[in-house]
Amino acid sequence: MSDNSYAAVMARNSRIIKGASGIDYSLYESGGMAFDYERMMGDTGYSLADISKIQREVGVGNTPLLELRNLNALLRKIAPQGKGARIFIKDEQCNPSGSFKDRRASMSAYQARKLGYKGIAAATSGNYGAAVASQAAMRGLKCIIVQECYDSRKVGQPEILEKQRKCECLGAEVIQLSVGPELFYTFLRVLEETGYFNASLYSTFGIAGVETLGFEIAQQCKDLLGRTPDYVVATQAGGGNLTGTARGLIKAGAVNTKVYGASVDLAGLHMASDRDFNRKSFTTGHTGFGVPYATDPDHSDVPRSAARTLRYMDEYVLVKQGEVFYMTEVLAQLEGMERGPAGNTSLAAAFALAQTLPADNIVVVQETEYTGAGKHPLPQLAFARENGIEVRFGDPETEVAGTSIILPEHPSLMRARYFDMNKLRKSYIRNAVRHAGASRATEQDVVFLAAETKATKAFVVDALRELGVEAALT
Amino acid sequence: MSNSAKKGDWVQIHQIVLTPGERTGKIPEETKKVPLELWVKGFIQSDAAVGDTVEVVTVTGRAVSGSLAAVNPAYAYGFGDEYVPELLRIGSQARSILEEGGEQ
Numbered sequence: 001m002s003d004n005s006y007a008a009v010m011a012r013n014s015r016i017i018k019g020a021s022g023i024d025y026s027l028y029e030s031g032g033m034a035f036d037y038e039r040m041m042g043d044t045g046y047s048l049a050d051i052s053k054i055q056r057e058v059g060v061g062n063t064p065l066l067e068l069r070n071l072n073a074l075l076r077k078i079a080p081q082g083k084g085a086r087i088f089i090k091d092e093q094c095n096p097s098g099s100f101k102d103r104r105a106s107m108s109a110y111q112a113r114k115l116g117y118k119g120i121a122a123a124t125s126g127n128y129g130a131a132v133a134s135q136a137a138m139r140g141l142k143c144i145i146v147q148e149c150y151d152s153r154k155v156g157q158p159e160i161l162e163k164q165r166k167c168e169c170l171g172a173e174v175i176q177l178s179v180g181p182e183l184f185y186t187f188l189r190v191l192e193e194t195g196y197f198n199a200s201l202y203s204t205f206g207i208a209g210v211e212t213l214g215f216e217i218a219q220q221c222k223d224l225l226g227r228t229p230d231y232v233v234a235t236q237a238g239g240g241n242l243t244g245t246a247r248g249l250i251k252a253g254a255v256n257t258k259v260y261g262a263s264v265d266l267a268g269l270h271m272a273s274d275r276d277f278n279r280k281s282f283t284t285g286h287t288g289f290g291v292p293y294a295t296d297p298d299h300s301d302v303p304r305s306a307a308r309t310l311r312y313m314d315e316y317v318l319v320k321q322g323e324v325f326y327m328t329e330v331l332a333q334l335e336g337m338e339r340g341p342a343g344n345t346s347l348a349a350a351f352a353l354a355q356t357l358p359a360d361n362i363v364v365v366q367e368t369e370y371t372g373a374g375k376h377p378l379p380q381l382a383f384a385r386e387n388g389i390e391v392r393f394g395d396p397e398t399e400v401a402g403t404s405i406i407l408p409e410h411p412s413l414m415r416a417r418y419f420d421m422n423k424l425r426k427s428y429i430r431n432a433v434r435h436a437g438a439s440r441a442t443e444q445d446v447v448f449l450a451a452e453t454k455a456t457k458a459f460v461v462d463a464l465r466e467l468g469v470e471a472a473l474t
Numbered sequence: 475m476s477n478s479a480k481k482g483d484w485v486q487i488h489q490i491v492l493t494p495g496e497r498t499g500k501i502p503e504e505t506k507k508v509p510l511e512l513w514v515k516g517f518i519q520s521d522a523a524v525g526d527t528v529e530v531v532t533v534t535g536r537a538v539s540g541s542l543a544a545v546n547p548a549y550a551y552g553f554g555d556e557y558v559p560e561l562l563r564i565g566s567q568a569r570s571i572l573e574e575g576g577e578q
Contacts, residue, residue, distance in 0.1 A: 073572055074568055158554075329564040332565070334568055382558055
């Protein structure tokens with residue numbers, strides 16, 4: 001009988017994760033801060049064409065790209081003369097389980113089946129659970145989803161409760177937990193007990209699966225408009241959405257397209273707090289994930305995350321909860337597209353951004369998600385009110401996460417708030433130094449850190465020096 | 475909802491995974507004060523009343539024990555217990571900006 005205490009299970013972490021993925025991550029390590037990201041990604045063994053074919057077998061991908069004509073007309077009414085870029089949206093809710101997450105799950109399920117695993121498991125409270133459950137059903141695999149769901153009163157966010165229902169209705173077992181990072185301990189125990197494949201959000205297969213999204217956007221823009229888009233806006237949480245999309249854009253030749261990340265600003269709320277848990281209205285796509293995963297990608301459930309935001313993100317834009325609910329309503333009322341609020345985070349950012357861009361620019365919002373009971377502005381705002389959050393019209397700039405949700409009094413009050421990218425880059429470098437326990441950096445480390453942060457070598461050397469780490473450049 | 479279950483019924487069980495003293499140190503005080511709890515559903519293996527310690531078999535075939543929390547648990551969320559009237563204003567304002575070319 002193995003020791004299932006917290007300390008004992010966490011100590012078996014690497015062995016459990018290795019057995020549940022079939023990947024030996026040590027192959028890619030350099031011994032220093034650097035690791036070979038591209039080799040790791042290449043070792044999935046699937047080309048973009050292979051992935052596309054696998055996804056088509058299960059109805060994933062090839063979703064429509066739609067111009068938001070009425071919303072764009074509204075935008076031009078309120079934007080300064082000559083401004084007001086055209087926004088297009090990739091209607092990812094058309095995937096089988098209702099979000100782009102099917103792209104990620106499809107590759108994990110395919111790989112699990114190929115390697116002979118009997119089932120797959122994932123730790124997620126979001127759309128990804130539904131995607132894994134759906135793909136598992138299609139591939140004849142058993143499925144367990146572990147979700148953080150309730151506070152200590154057993155009160156759960158309606159959006160997460162909906163995800164529980166959806167997973168269960170797709171045939172999965174759902175393990176629900178109260179708030180806390182020890183979810184990972186429970187997840188490891190599930191992997192160990194069942195021997196299932198870890199359909200990690202951060203695996204190479206998952207991220208490779210999202211590359212088709214970026215590739216399709218570039219192709220569809222070329223077909224519709226004769227050129228690639230100027231901007232693609234992706235919601236930033238764990239970073240896989242942005243990373244996979246950006247890699248796909250590059251593979252399609254859209255090398256000049258700027259990739260912007262967007263998150264809901266939840267500054268001040270602690271993600272592991274039993275009290276704060278139900279004081280937020282967004283369970284993902286927020287700064288509580290977006291910032292730590294950008295600056296410390298390797299704290300996930302795999303040793304090296306394939307989702308590496310700062311390699312690809314040109315700017316990081318924050319929006320407020322009230323702005324996202326507002327845009328969700330505008331999308332429904334002006335475009336006839338009723339979609340889930342969380343998936344509209346990037347739309348809210350794009351709407352604010354487009355007001356500042358020339359009218360001939362093309363901005364692509366790269367996702368939508370399904371909506372319904374629990375996952376809609378009505379239950380989510382009603383739930384916020386029940387939990388003592390003030391919901392009213394005003395200037396969203398005055399919104400305080402956990403206290404108020406301010407719906408814009410007028411669409412011109414929508415704002416894109418730019419996060420300091422160099423602060424993110426420096427924070428990433430500090431974490432990389434800390435993880436490796438590095439006191440000096442090799443040329444290889446500097447080149448790696450520059451690629452990881454989309455910065456110059458000189459920037460990296462300066463940032464390292466501020467940390468007291470000397471770089472030995474050849 | 476019934477307070478008792480017959481063998482074979484679909485139920486939800488509850489477990490304490492970690493007591494407050496067993497929780498990781500890296501969490502806020504209010505979280506550290508409460509246990510890490512778990513709920514899962516399955517087919518109950520014996521007749522029991524809510525609160526009894528029971529064993530279930532989940533849909534993946536796992537045997538799990540815990541205290542009986544609910545029998546035939548329903549999905550109780552919906553579109554909110556009270557309508558949020560603010561939402562009505564958003565669409566009409568956006569349309570009026572579009573149609574009249576003016577601002578409200």
